[in-house]
Amino acid sequence: MSDPVLKAVNEVRANLNLPALESLSDETHLRADLQMDSLDLAELAVRIEDVTGTDIFASGLVSTVAEVRSRLQEKG
Amino acid sequence: MRLVDSQTGITDNEAFYQKIFAGQVSRRRLLVSQDPATVFSELLRGFYYGNETLLLDDSLYENEWKQWEGVAVANREPEEHSGKLPDELDDLRSWLSEHPGWGSVSLLTSGTTGKPQRVSHTLESLLRGVKINANQRGKVWGLAFNPTHIAGIEVFLQAFFNDCDLVNLFSLPPERVVELLLEEEVTHLSATPSFYRNLLPSLGQVELPGLERLTFGGERFDPVLVHRLRERFPAARITNVYASTEGATLLVSDTDIFTVPVGLEDSFRISDDKHLLVSQRLLGEFQNNEEWYDTGDRVEEISAEPLRIRFTGRDTDNVNVGGYNVNLAEIEDALRGLHEVREARVIPRQNSLLGQILVAEVVLQEPEVTEQQLREALEKRFQRYMVPRMISIVQELSLSRTGKLER
Numbered sequence: 001m002s003d004p005v006l007k008a009v010n011e012v013r014a015n016l017n018l019p020a021l022e023s024l025s026d027e028t029h030l031r032a033d034l035q036m037d038s039l040d041l042a043e044l045a046v047r048i049e050d051v052t053g054t055d056i057f058a059s060g061l062v063s064t065v066a067e068v069r070s071r072l073q074e075k076g
Numbered sequence: 077m078r079l080v081d082s083q084t085g086i087t088d089n090e091a092f093y094q095k096i097f098a099g100q101v102s103r104r105r106l107l108v109s110q111d112p113a114t115v116f117s118e119l120l121r122g123f124y125y126g127n128e129t130l131l132l133d134d135s136l137y138e139n140e141w142k143q144w145e146g147v148a149v150a151n152r153e154p155e156e157h158s159g160k161l162p163d164e165l166d167d168l169r170s171w172l173s174e175h176p177g178w179g180s181v182s183l184l185t186s187g188t189t190g191k192p193q194r195v196s197h198t199l200e201s202l203l204r205g206v207k208i209n210a211n212q213r214g215k216v217w218g219l220a221f222n223p224t225h226i227a228g229i230e231v232f233l234q235a236f237f238n239d240c241d242l243v244n245l246f247s248l249p250p251e252r253v254v255e256l257l258l259e260e261e262v263t264h265l266s267a268t269p270s271f272y273r274n275l276l277p278s279l280g281q282v283e284l285p286g287l288e289r290l291t292f293g294g295e296r297f298d299p300v301l302v303h304r305l306r307e308r309f310p311a312a313r314i315t316n317v318y319a320s321t322e323g324a325t326l327l328v329s330d331t332d333i334f335t336v337p338v339g340l341e342d343s344f345r346i347s348d349d350k351h352l353l354v355s356q357r358l359l360g361e362f363q364n365n366e367e368w369y370d371t372g373d374r375v376e377e378i379s380a381e382p383l384r385i386r387f388t389g390r391d392t393d394n395v396n397v398g399g400y401n402v403n404l405a406e407i408e409d410a411l412r413g414l415h416e417v418r419e420a421r422v423i424p425r426q427n428s429l430l431g432q433i434l435v436a437e438v439v440l441q442e443p444e445v446t447e448q449q450l451r452e453a454l455e456k457r458f459q460r461y462m463v464p465r466m467i468s469i470v471q472e473l474s475l476s477r478t479g480k481l482e483r
Contacts, residue, residue, distance in 0.1 A: 015448055015465075038398060042430040043465035057428040 005068050008047035012040050026066035048072070077165065077236060079113050080260055081244040082252070087113045089165050096121050096168070097161055108132050112223040112244050116232045123172055123179040123199050124162075130182045130194075131224040169237060173208070176200040180361075183226060185321045195321050197226075197360040203237070204358075205230055205317070205325025212238040215288070216260055220245045220253075220267035225478055226321045227294060231266050240264075250278035257284055266291035266317070268479040269298040272305060273412075273419050274472075277441070284309065293317035293325075295480050296389065296405055297332040300413045318387070322369065323359045336383040344383060350374050352385065392483075397461045398430035404483065407454070407462060411438060414453055416445040421473050422464055423483045436464035439472055 003024070010020040013034075030036050036044065041057075048068070049055050056062055056071045079087040087095070095117035107118050107129055115131065122129035162168040172178075176199035184192040217235040219242050221228035228246070235242040243260045245253045253275060256262070263286050267275075272292070290305055290312050292298075297316055306314065318327040318334055327334040336344045343355035345368060352375045353368040372391065378384040393405045404422045411420035419439040424432040438450065447467045454463045476482045 015451055017448075038430060039433065039460055039465065042398070042427045042433045045429055046425055046427055046433060046435070046466065055428055061429075 004048060004051045005065060005072070008044050008051070009034065011047055012036065012044050015043075016040070024065050026064065026069065028065040029063055030065070030068075031063065077239050078241045079116070079244070080241060080256075081112060082248070082256060083244075084111060084113060092117060093165050093168075096124070107224075110223065110246075112219060112228075112232070112242070112246070115223045116229075116236070119181055119229065119232075120168065120172070120236070122181060124168065126178045128180045128182060128196065131229075132184065165239075169239075172199060173237070176203060181229065183224070183229075183321055185362075193362055195360045195362040197324065199233075201358075201360050202226075202230060202233055202324050205319065205328070206234045206237060208237045213240065214238075215240040215263045216286075217242050218245045218253075218257065218260075218262040218265040218267075219243065220265060220271050221294075221479060222246055222477055226324055227266065227319060227478075230319070230325060250275050254278050254280075254282055257287070258282065261286045263288045264291070265289070266293065268292070268294040268475075269301050270295060270419070270473075270475050270481045271479050272301055273298075274475075276301075276304060276308070277418060279308065285311070287312045289313045289315060291315045291317055293319050294478060296387065296409075298409065298412065299332065300409070318373075320371065321360075322362060322371075323354055326354060326358060333378055333384055333386050336385075338382075341383065344385075346375055346377055346385070350376070350388075352387075395424040395432050395434075397424075397432055397434060400459070400461045402434065402462050404434070407434065407436070407458070407464065410454060410457060411436060411450070414450065416440060416442040416450070419473050419481075421481055421483060425466075434462070434464040435466040435468070437468045437470050437473060440469055 006021065006024050009024060013020060028034065030041060045056050052072055054072055056068050062068050062071060077089055077092065079092065081087070092113070095113060107115065109115050118129055162171055178198070180196045180198050182194050182196045184194055212234070215238065217231055217240050219228060219231050221231060223229070223232065223246060232242060234240070241260070243256055243262055245256060248256070265287070269292055272290070287309055290309065292302070292315070302314055314330065316329045316332060317325055319325040327336070329335065340358070343358050345353040347353050347370065352371045352373045354371055356364065356367050356369060359369055374388045374390060375385040376388050378386055389403060389405045393403050395402055395404060404424070407422045408420050411417050411422070417438050418441040420436060422434055422436045425435045427433050447469065450467050451463055473481060
């Protein structure tokens with residue numbers, strides 16, 4: 001089963017000329033570990049929203065992959 | 077005059093005259109049609125009998141019809157036309173040239189800047205952008221605009237008053253347009269930049285030696301496109317027109333800089349927020365009590381005397397990305413400037429983190445280019461927040477009923 005978060009992260013990384021990741025651990029920090037800035041995070045959110053229908057930032061900031069997944073589950 | 081319509085056939089002088097004078101006469105008519113022969117014959121009939129013709133295209137009819145039922149009848153007293161019928165189209169031409177204030181045509185504005193509103197024009201305001209002289213006669217005009225909109229009506233009047241043929245190209249696929257340009261030996265074409273951008277790839281190496289003039293209007297001037305068309309048709313003269321439903325053709329130029337013509341110096345002004353203001357007396361009749369009408373178009377003043385201006389876009393071109401102001405049209409221009417890109421649209425996408433981020437749709441000229449390469453090309457020129465974060469590659473971009481690219 002494809003992981004929409006991993007897929008979106010890799011799409012953002014491709015545009016930044018960064019290599020694709022094979023997996024994402026829950027503890028991964030979007031800014032600190034993946035070096036995403038706010039533009040990258042906004043892009044990530046839009047890409048995830050296109051696939052899942054959920055805006056991960058709608059109810060406040062998220063910092064880690066676990067938080068992203070939990071936002072998606074809340075709505076799911 | 078012949079009206080060539082590949083769907084309905086050819087309407088010649090005689091048939092056109094019959095169409096104008098065979099029907100019923102009523103003071104105020106609502107016409108919902110896309111067929112040029114019907115629209116234009118009704119229009120002329122209205123001008124001749126001193127009536128008001130309300131023109132709506134099919135797409136507006138459903139939504140707008142209700143509003144129209146309550147619209148006040150034209151402000152002239154009901155009066156039967158006293159003269160006898162003209163014997164032929166030539167007589168009608170001269171009669172109308174002498175009575176340009178007699179009837180009127182009403183149109184709805186597109187509503188891109190608010191609610192659509194009714195604008196009423198007499199022949200007088202419509203003919204300001206029409207040149208009538210011996211040099212204009214016998215040309216073949218391509219009708220690329222919707223016949224129920226102001227630009228379509230102006231092209232028709234240009235053809236009618238100079239006894240030119242008119243070839244209907246409106247809403248035809250580009251390959252068919254190319255065939256008709258060739259078969260009918262079209263000499264004059266007036267269209268939106270979007271129309272030309274769609275047409276270029278279908279032109280291939282087709283020679284169109286008879287093409288004398290290409291006119292642009294209705295959208296922002298596109299220097300890259302003009303350059304491509306100049307290379308492709310070096311003998312054709314290129315004209316840029318500034319027009320609106322409210323004012324018909326207001327300014328004409330060979331470049332992106334317009335000079336306000338002698339005699340109209342008092343009719344154009346620039347507001348403090350850099351919008352072009354046009355005097356009420358150059359415009360058709362509509363609900364506007366101000367002496368100066370704000371076009372909503374932003375301009376840069378090139379010189380004050382004579383007044384020379386360049387259009388820089390509309391307020392709606394600007395969006396806010398994380399606190400920074402971005403002009404969407406500027407990014408679209410840059411994308412179109414890349415040789416891999418044929419057409420581009422940049423739109424803001426709502427996002428709760430930054431308010432808005434930019435996304436783009438592009439039609440490619442060269443199929444092998446990737447989203448990432450396009451982004452890199454833009455990143456060389458623009459700050460990161462100005463570069464679209466998602467670029468979708470699409471087969472075509474849909475145009476509005478007026479032939480414009482809409483966001």
